[in-house]
Amino acid sequence: MLPRRLRRLVLAGLILAFAGRSDGVLEPAGPGSTGTSPAQRLELPGLENVHDLGHGLFCGGEPRGDAGFAALEAMGVRTLLSVDGMAPDLGRARVHGMRYVHVPIGYDGVGTNALRRLAKAVSTLPGPFYIHCHHGRHRGPAAAAAVARALHRWTAPQASAWLLLAGTDPRYAGLHRDATNAPPIPPDEIARIADPLPERTPVEPLVRAMVAVDHEFEALRRQRGNAFGPSSGAAAASAMATRLSELFREAARLDGSGPAGAELRHGLTEAAEEASRLAAQLGAAHDPSDTEKTFKKLTESCVRCHRSHRDPPATP
Ligand code: HEC
Incomplete structure (x- = not known):
């Protein structure tokens, strides 16, 4: 060291x-x-x-x-x-x-x-x-x-x-x-401006759930290259997909009223099912093209839900 x-x-x-860079200084804009x-x-x-x-x-x-x-x-x-x-x-x-x-x-x-x-x-x-x-x-x-x-x-x-x-x-x-x-x-x-500047700010339960989902999903994506074939890493990937499914199910149990809440819960349950399907496929002898298809569907479920529930601009 x-x-x-x-x-x-x-x-x-x-x-x-x-x-x-030779100067180390940027012109002020x-x-x-x-x-x-x-x-x-x-x-x-x-x-x-x-x-x-x-x-x-x-x-x-x-x-x-x-x-x-x-x-x-x-x-x-x-x-x-x-x-x-x-x-x-x-x-x-x-x-x-x-x-x-x-x-x-x-x-x-x-x-x-x-x-x-x-x-x-x-x-x-x-x-x-x-x-x-x-x-x-x-x-x-x-x-x-x-x-x-x-x-x-x-x-x-x-x-x-x-x-x-x-x-x-x-x-x-x-x-x-x-x-x-x-x-x-x-x-x-x-x-x-009197707002406090905290070192850590509590976030909504759904955001916390999504941070955990994202973490697990990234780990799963890293496994994808070497484990989505019939290799030994498939068991580890299957466990990750199971955890992901549980995280989605927990998120679907969070409060959320109104039609948007119901739609969100539906999307989260669907994502949980997709993750379970992937876990089951990875846990058994499988055709890599099936797991690849399920993985893609899972990825699409993230994108689809974010497009309708997360990304559109809030009113200024
Ligand atoms: C059915 C809906 C739904 C699905 C499916 C979903 N998300 Fe989300 N996600 C949300 C919503 C809504 C937010 C915004 C929460 C907020 O800011 O209140 C969010 C936020 C996030 C965030 C931002 C967290 C932060 O730092 O603020 C990440 C990262 C994320 N999702 C990753 C994922 C990944 C990866 C998947 C798929 C494996 C996924 N999500 C699937 C609805 C979903």
């Missing part, structure tokens, strides 16, 4: 080498600027889709393990802003000398309240800042653009160019809308 100071130097060297995104991509251990947006703002995916947090520490990051539903890893952040502010947002938009909190955090807590969601592609980039619009005079075309570079799906119309339309927030208004 390298001494901490040396590790920092090595990592800092890595960052510069990968970033291929003025109101007259065009739609060129001022972001620079960085390749770092334990982090995906990391970009330097200038102004002491970085954006990317969830830091994974010690490597991810160490890379952020080496970049000098002091404050982590998570907009993901998953509870942040406060312990690891502290070990690496950073604190969290947890402002979970949905795929329907950044929203005014979340933007106020993020803007206050960036204005009052020590930077640099790392804004992250799960993979650093949709919610994190939208939140970062909204902050850059609110505090750093990014133009709407710059925000759009950045979302294009980050790969934010145009289908998330609410995220695009809020990232490009975020109004500038002047310092006196920031000073009046």
Whole structure:
């Protein structure tokens, strides 16, 4: 294990080498600027889709393990802003000398309240800042653009160019809308924002359930390559599909009234059945093309339900 100071130097060297930047400074984005995104991509251990947006703002995916947090520490990051539903890893952040502010947002938009909190955090807590969601592609980039619009005079075309570079799906119309339309927030208004900046924010039971579903689904997807054939890994994949099915069934038991609630429950029950089918297929001698078909159907059930119940923009 390298001494901490040396590790920092090595990592800092890595960052510069990968970033291929000579100046290390970005021009502030003025109101007259065009739609060129001022972001620079960085390749770092334990982090995906990391970009330097200038102004002491970085954006990317969830830091994974010690490597991810160490890379952020080496970049000098002091404050982590998570907009993901998953509870942040406060312990690891502290070990690496950073604190969290947890402002979970949905795929329907950044929203005014979340933007106020993020803007206050960036204005009052020590930077640099790392804004992250799960993979650093949709919610994190939208939140970062909204902050850059609110505090750093990014133009709407710059925000759009950045979302294009980050790969934010145009289908998330609410995220695009809020990232490009975020109004500038002047310092006196920031000073009046009294919202707390908690390190961890409780999320709705459905969001918690979905974070667990997502976790299990990712593990299953990793198994797909080597275990969806008649190999020994199929038993492990079958257990994952069973857990996934249970998570969907638990989610279907959550409260939710009205026609939307009933439709959601129906979709969750269908997804549970699809996951059970996959578990049964993987647990027996099976034709790989059957498991592949069921896996695809399961994936489609996520997408279909999100399109009707999760992603459409909320009213501003
Ligand atoms: C029948 C509906 C339905 C199905 C099926 C479904 N989801 Fe969801 N999911 C939702 C809803 C609704 C939300 C938004 C919850 C909220 O923000 O209140 C959501 C949110 C999420 C989130 C965001 C959590 C966060 O951080 O805010 C993830 C990730 C997710 N789902 C993954 C999945 C995956 C992976 C699958 C399939 C294996 C899946 N979902 C299947 C309805 C569904």
